[in-house]
Amino acid sequence: MTTPRPSAANAAIVEPAPAKLNLALHVRRRRDDGYHDLETLFVFCRDGDTITLADAPTDRLVVTGPFAAALDASDAAAWPADNLVTRAADAFRRAFGIDACYAITLEKNLPVASGIGGGSADAAATLRALARCHAVALDDPRLHAVAAGLGADVPACLLGRTAFGTGKGDALVALDAFAGTPVLLVNPGVAVSTAAVFAGWDGHDRGPLDPADPLAGRNDLEPPARVLAPVIDTVIARLAAQPGATLARMSGSGATCFALFETPAQASAAAAAITAAHPDWWQLATTLV
Incomplete structure (x- = not known):
């Protein structure tokens, strides 16, 4: 039919x-x-x-x-x-x-x-x-x-x-949360295999995620992704050091990382600062929906 x-x-x-x-x-x-x-x-x-x-x-x-x-x-x-x-x-x-x-x-x-x-x-x-x-x-x-x-x-x-x-x-x-939050995405130009990252997970259950408090959570795939792409450490450190950043973390299996900001102006300023230091890194300053 x-x-x-x-x-x-x-x-x-x-x-x-x-x-x-x-x-x-x-x-x-x-x-x-x-x-x-x-x-x-x-x-x-x-x-x-x-x-x-x-x-x-x-x-x-x-x-x-x-x-x-x-x-x-x-x-x-x-x-x-x-x-x-x-x-x-x-x-x-x-x-x-x-x-x-x-x-x-x-x-x-x-x-x-x-x-x-x-x-x-x-x-x-x-x-x-x-x-x-x-x-x-x-x-x-x-x-x-x-x-x-x-x-x-x-x-x-x-x-x-x-x-x-x-x-x-x-x-x-x-859930109704985070809409309108400014965010900056940064990728250092490294493609990371999802299968390889999961294969590198150490198998340890470190406990549940509280959906009401995700900022207190973690990304369990960050450690194995960092082994495959050590530059992820640098990306997260750069993001965390930007004024107004409230959270800097890797997304999914990487290698893209992100930072949440208090204001769009802070996200834009962070984008400009990171571009000046790493012009070859891809980035996107946007907001969450």
């Missing part, structure tokens, strides 16, 4: 894919399915990648933006099976019995393999765009099931708001 398409389906749909941060990430144990039981607080930035979706006679994915080359798909009229955007579109069509083709443009503004959910956010934005195209409610359980099948972070990115995550990170409780 094919889901009816709304009358506006021929219009291009633009969907943001905001950067994801883990304000804290506690690893509790390794599961039998290969994943880890986590407790984490997800937050999302105002800025990130962008997905544009339109009807097309054949499937086509084009990747643009400053990090397009990292995906080896710039200006390619192809549908790579190993890309999370195309996997999301294929899984959506199977789940909802849809026979249609799409032209998708991914504007890749976020560095890849950087701990800020770039691929997961892109997949989630693709699902939201397709849901809009086919008048599927965002709280449809089938949509959440598709997201969960694509990766542990995709359900949180589909929700796109502050949430406490447990299990693999896909059991979510939405």
